[in-house]
Amino acid sequence: MNPILEVKNLVRHYGTVVAVDDVSFALEQGVCFGLLGPNGAGKTTTIEVIEDVIQPTDGEILYKGSPRTPSFKEEVGIQFQSTALLNFLTVRETLQTFQSFFTQTVPVDELVELCRLAEFQDQYNDKISGGQRQRFLLALALINRPELLFLDEPSTGLDPQARRNLWDLIRSIKAAGKAIILTTHYMEEAQFLCDEVAIMDYGKIVAQGTPDALIRQHSRGTTVVIPKDRFKPETDSFPLPVSTVKDNVEIKTEDVNQCLEQLMAHGVNLSDMTVRSPNLETVFLNLTGRQLRE
Amino acid sequence: MRFKRLWAILKARNLEFFRDKSAFGWNFIFPFLLVAGFGIIFGGKTYTEYKIGVFPAGSERVSVEALDIPQRFKEMNHLKFIGFPDAAQGLKKLKHHRIDFLIKTGQGPHQYWVSDSSPKGYVVEQMFKASLIPPEIEPNAEKKEIKGSAIRYIDWLFPGILAMNMMFSALWGVGYVVVRYRKNGVLKRLKVTPLTAFEYITAQAISRIFLLMFTLVVVWTGCDLIFSFVVEGTYLNLFLVFFLGSLSLTSLGLVLASRGTSEEFTTGILNFISWPMMFLSEVWFSLEGAPQWVKTFASIFPLTHMLTAARKVMHDGAGLIQISPEITILSLMTLGCLVLGAILFSWNR
Numbered sequence: 001m002n003p004i005l006e007v008k009n010l011v012r013h014y015g016t017v018v019a020v021d022d023v024s025f026a027l028e029q030g031v032c033f034g035l036l037g038p039n040g041a042g043k044t045t046t047i048e049v050i051e052d053v054i055q056p057t058d059g060e061i062l063y064k065g066s067p068r069t070p071s072f073k074e075e076v077g078i079q080f081q082s083t084a085l086l087n088f089l090t091v092r093e094t095l096q097t098f099q100s101f102f103t104q105t106v107p108v109d110e111l112v113e114l115c116r117l118a119e120f121q122d123q124y125n126d127k128i129s130g131g132q133r134q135r136f137l138l139a140l141a142l143i144n145r146p147e148l149l150f151l152d153e154p155s156t157g158l159d160p161q162a163r164r165n166l167w168d169l170i171r172s173i174k175a176a177g178k179a180i181i182l183t184t185h186y187m188e189e190a191q192f193l194c195d196e197v198a199i200m201d202y203g204k205i206v207a208q209g210t211p212d213a214l215i216r217q218h219s220r221g222t223t224v225v226i227p228k229d230r231f232k233p234e235t236d237s238f239p240l241p242v243s244t245v246k247d248n249v250e251i252k253t254e255d256v257n258q259c260l261e262q263l264m265a266h267g268v269n270l271s272d273m274t275v276r277s278p279n280l281e282t283v284f285l286n287l288t289g290r291q292l293r294e
Numbered sequence: 295m296r297f298k299r300l301w302a303i304l305k306a307r308n309l310e311f312f313r314d315k316s317a318f319g320w321n322f323i324f325p326f327l328l329v330a331g332f333g334i335i336f337g338g339k340t341y342t343e344y345k346i347g348v349f350p351a352g353s354e355r356v357s358v359e360a361l362d363i364p365q366r367f368k369e370m371n372h373l374k375f376i377g378f379p380d381a382a383q384g385l386k387k388l389k390h391h392r393i394d395f396l397i398k399t400g401q402g403p404h405q406y407w408v409s410d411s412s413p414k415g416y417v418v419e420q421m422f423k424a425s426l427i428p429p430e431i432e433p434n435a436e437k438k439e440i441k442g443s444a445i446r447y448i449d450w451l452f453p454g455i456l457a458m459n460m461m462f463s464a465l466w467g468v469g470y471v472v473v474r475y476r477k478n479g480v481l482k483r484l485k486v487t488p489l490t491a492f493e494y495i496t497a498q499a500i501s502r503i504f505l506l507m508f509t510l511v512v513v514w515t516g517c518d519l520i521f522s523f524v525v526e527g528t529y530l531n532l533f534l535v536f537f538l539g540s541l542s543l544t545s546l547g548l549v550l551a552s553r554g555t556s557e558e559f560t561t562g563i564l565n566f567i568s569w570p571m572m573f574l575s576e577v578w579f580s581l582e583g584a585p586q587w588v589k590t591f592a593s594i595f596p597l598t599h600m601l602t603a604a605r606k607v608m609h610d611g612a613g614l615i616q617i618s619p620e621i622t623i624l625s626l627m628t629l630g631c632l633v634l635g636a637i638l639f640s641w642n643r
Contacts, residue, residue, distance in 0.1 A: 080479065084483075086475075
């Protein structure tokens with residue numbers, strides 16, 4: 001299958017600062033590709049260069065196998081990290097205004113239903129809540145039936161419920177066969193939504209692959225966590241490596257069964273135990289030595 | 295260029311203007327208040343008034359008839375008499391140019407004070423001396439009447455206030471608004487749609503010109519009902535002058551809007567342009583007799599040419615041929631600014 005988007009050796013400098021450093025990846029139709037990294041990693045700059053908001057210093061961007069033409073704007077949908085909109089227009093009027101800019105469009109009512117905008121569609125676009133705003137901005141990005149969708153930190157600032165609602169919405173869009181590029185610094189978001197992830201740090205992609213493959217490759221083992229007051233044996237006498245983190249004892253193991261047997265043999269009460277599988281956060285930590293949200 | 299896209303942004307901008315009730319109301323109320331204010335202050339009188347201090351007097355308000363000063367001086371026009379209890383208080387006001395002339399009441403020889411640095415004081419002094427000449431001495435001069443109706447100060451001032459309002463509305467309504475939209479990311483969002491920069495700035499210009507013309511008609515009609523302005527020429531020519539004027543001012547606004555993301559800097563630039571334009575384009579006073587370099591400098595402003603042409607049409611009944619120099623200059627300024635604005639325009643820088 002031919003990729004819908006290919007990014008080759010992309011470089012973007014701001015004076016002496018290298019914001020994007022030799023970034024390459026390809027994206028196929030129907031795939032959600034996540035750029036994961038901490039703030040300042042170069043995720044937004046990367047997608048804004050692809051969106052044609054910023055000019056690249058070097059590199060090549062191919063859309064459907066060719067350099068981008070003016071019709072690129074007709075075929076992509078974009079949701080920026082933060083966007084102000086034309087003042088004194090309602091949500092519905094804003095959708096209608098943006099609808100007029102494109103040749104192929106989705107009926108406004110269809111978008112209102114898909115993104116659940118009905119209850120606030122007649123309110124001014126700057127008088128809605130954070131969750132409503134993100135759904136509305138997503139609707140704006142979908143107004144031209146895009147084949148490729150850019151979502152820059154779509155759930156930043158949302159409460160857990162609103163974030164989960166947005167994720168469900170993005171999943172339904174993905175199920176409709178759209179290609180999605182998503183930037184995020186929430187590893188749960190990347191794991192939940194993305195088929196493929198590129199981890200960025202200091203403008204470079206430091207690892208790329210499916211979330212599972214990245215975890216398998218860069219983060220082995222499981223962490224068993226037990227409250228300190230429940231862990232009776234001396235940590236030195238326990239046969240597996242034990243570390244104390246705040247009020248918990250953490251045991252890293254590649255064999256959970258063996259670990260649990262040892263714990264029970266040492267008379268540890270397991271009722272408040274948690275087992276933590278490795279995730280993309282662990283991958284990032286292992287690759288860079290830093291937390292994603294440091 | 296797609297008309298559908300242009301229309302959408304034009305409609306959105308107009309809705310924004312009409313729905314922003316405070317700004318919308320102010321656009322109509324401000325020029326009306328200015329005209330009404332000047333109408334009340336000056337009424338049918340001329341705007342130049344000389345203030346004469348007299349002492350000793352019991353209060354500031356004095357009965358002119360009761361004043362013991364030369365009768366013919368009391369009868370002169372454009373003089374306002376203000377009473378002072380003693381010379382010291384009168385002199386203090388004279389020193390600070392709060393009054394133009396100070397006279398002690400009583401029989402001659404009359405005592406008066408005047409500041410050597412005050413042009414108005416000099417004029418009043420000459421008027422005072424003239425009032426002392428016995429009336430039987432015939433002056434060696436013959437008074438001729440001006441043919442036709444005289445132009446009231448309010449007639450002269452009105453197009454200036456309208457034009458000034460148009461200038462502020464055009465420069466701030468385009469320059470400031472577009473920079474604000476660039477700063478808060480609205481333009482960036484529009485950039486990633488098929489809307490072109492040309493469509494966007496054309497819509498901004500058309501919207502502002504429509505609003506300027508709409509405001510012009512409403513304010514003119516409202517003020518005309520009260521002051522009954524005299525227009526010697528045709529309303530069509532007058533409308534054409536204001537239309538071209540608003541076109542050139544809006545284009546200038548587009549040049550200012552073409553770059554920049556700092557509202558503070560844009561405010562400074564807008565003030566830097568609008569204040570000299572307001573003072574040197576004969577909005578408030580004529581530049582007749584001003585140094586040539588000031589007049590030359592004033593001619594770089596579109597407002598100067600718009601006002602010259604508007605007053606020619608209103609007061610002299612000028613036709614298209616008489617105002618063709620101003621029309622040509624305004625058209626060229628519009629063209630120049632539009633080209634410059636289009637070249638410089640950036641969505642996000």
